[in-house]
Amino acid sequence: MLAAMDLHLITTNGAEPRPIGELAGLLAGDTGFVWVDIPYCDDQAVHVLSEVFGFHPLAVKDCVERNRVPKMHAYAEYVFVVLHAPEDGERGHVHYLELDQFIGPNYLVTVHGPSNPAVSAEAPLRETRAALERIEKGRLRPDSPFGLSHAIVAALIRNQEEYVEQVTADVWRLEQQVTGGTVDDPEAFLNNLFRARHGLLAVRTMSALSSAIYGRMAGLPDLPGDDATLVADTADRFTRVRRIADGEREYLQGVIEFYQSILTITATIVAQTQNDKVQRLTEASYAQNEEVKKISAWAAIFFAPSLVAAVYGMNFDDMPELHWRVGYPFALALMVAAGAALHHAFKRRGWL
Template identity: 75%
Template sequence: MHILKITEDGAARHTVDDLARLLTEQDGFVWVDIPHCDDTAVHVLAEVFGFHRLAVKDCRERNRVPKMHAYDDHVLAVLHAPERGERGHVHYLELDQFIGRGYLVTVHGPNNPAVTAEAAERETRAVRDRIDGGRLRPDSPAALSHAIVAALIRNQEEYVEHVTTDVWALEQQVTGGDVAEPEAFLTELFRARHGLLTVRTMAALSGALYTHMATLPALPKGHRGSVEDTADRFTRVRRITDGQREYLQGVIGFYQSLLTLRSTLVGQTQNERVRELTEASYAQNEEVKKISAWAAIFFAPSLVAAAYGMNFTHMPELRWAFGYPFALVLMAAAGMALYWAFKRRGWL
């Protein structure tokens, strides 16, 4: 837990035991930065500062969306910053702020265990380094909160910049025809889209939160401008993200059109192949019909010859003088009859 007493002369570090005394002093203000809300932090929030139990609960539990609660003497603001995870996952880094008249309390998390402490405390650490280096001298808790949120917004912008770099690389793959695995490529496209949608949602909800904060009657007039400036910055991030999302959607649409065109060409090639196979099969069937027809024509005389070639004693027409010519005529007639029948059906 980092405790700083910030005055015109600079910032001095203190311990938890000094908090009660520091809050009674009139000069400067106190900044308490809590890396994670453990039992000690809960004691400080509930007993030393006397925050509402629901506000303390918000610090101990994860909040899926930004929120703001205005109390009599302070404001609770819950914000999120993006952090890249594995396989396109976007971690929500939660930052809770209690902005009072003589203090600012920042609480980090709870966050996913995969998120490092360095990433979780990125914004407050950067502001603390600026204060230690003398580059920042906030004159009020609201001014310090403005600096921290400005750092959070810059991180949102940097995340959009990283995703935009990925989008440009993906577009070059599409236009260059360098896509080896369409399924994996589509996955990368939709991962980039997911990242942009996530930051867009963070910025839109946070912008609405600060727009509402600017209308609070208890907000000092001198700080209304900084609150409105923060709302405008969140709106700018949202608009930038919307532009990149539309650009990415164009890349996705172009690639989907290419896939559709390729699928159509493949289908046409398959249809042409099927047509060729059908024609070959038809031609083969025609040949089979011709062969079958001629086989039937020659089978009829063979059948007659086989019948008359039987050597039985009591065969009819065995001693008939016209038996042989009759057999020849019968074979010719059977063949001609079958030829005429097949010819009529178009088999010959």
């Protein structure tokens, strides 16, 4: 709705709020320049962007839809820029807060791209509201649309730096847990490590791509000298954030590798301990088997004479050996021979 758009006339005296209905007249005037801030791109905003400003349909479409990466398009009368700022989400998710800009000869249009419903309504407006507050307090007096854009993007860059600082504090805390040996839940700790790396990688990507597009913008042939200086300064600031994020990401990677080494060493020690226990159990089982063999061998040796004695101890009248003169010594000899034969067989097999 029209009421959702904020229109200000920026002059040397500050920012003068104006009703959105005066936009066309202000654009035709020669006093200061116009700043239109659009919190969300609805049908009325699309109408203003398309009919009042006459922006390219693809640029307007980019304001309505979410853009995954920063971009810049230089048109004949204006430059269209898409940037992102990070915002913390649940379980380590990083929300991309989109800021679109149309920078023209006498106007700046800032459009806050679609945001995840989980993000507060105030978060995407931080940079533009911070710039407006500075103007109202007299601490910022932009003399061109590029000057105001520079101030807004500078606030966005500070938010990126603060995000890196926040993640860095988490990295230091995680490192202290590793070096102090106070990691109680390895799985949760690894999740925290990789969430921190994800956050640094997200900011690193934002700043690297933004630095590239501002570097390209600084080379535009029709850009005035002062504005070119501001654009080049913005590119340098994005490069600085990218380098800081890279440095912290490398530091975090060292912490991750150190902790992974600890886990590997611990797992090796545990495995070695288990192997030792298994070996001792195997040795005990082997010794037990040897004893069982010996017992079984002696039982078989004594079983043979017992079998002979049992047969010859049967006092049946019809036994052929009952009245045999050599029956008794033969029985003894048979028992001895059977026991000796079994003893010799078990001895050869190593059971005795």
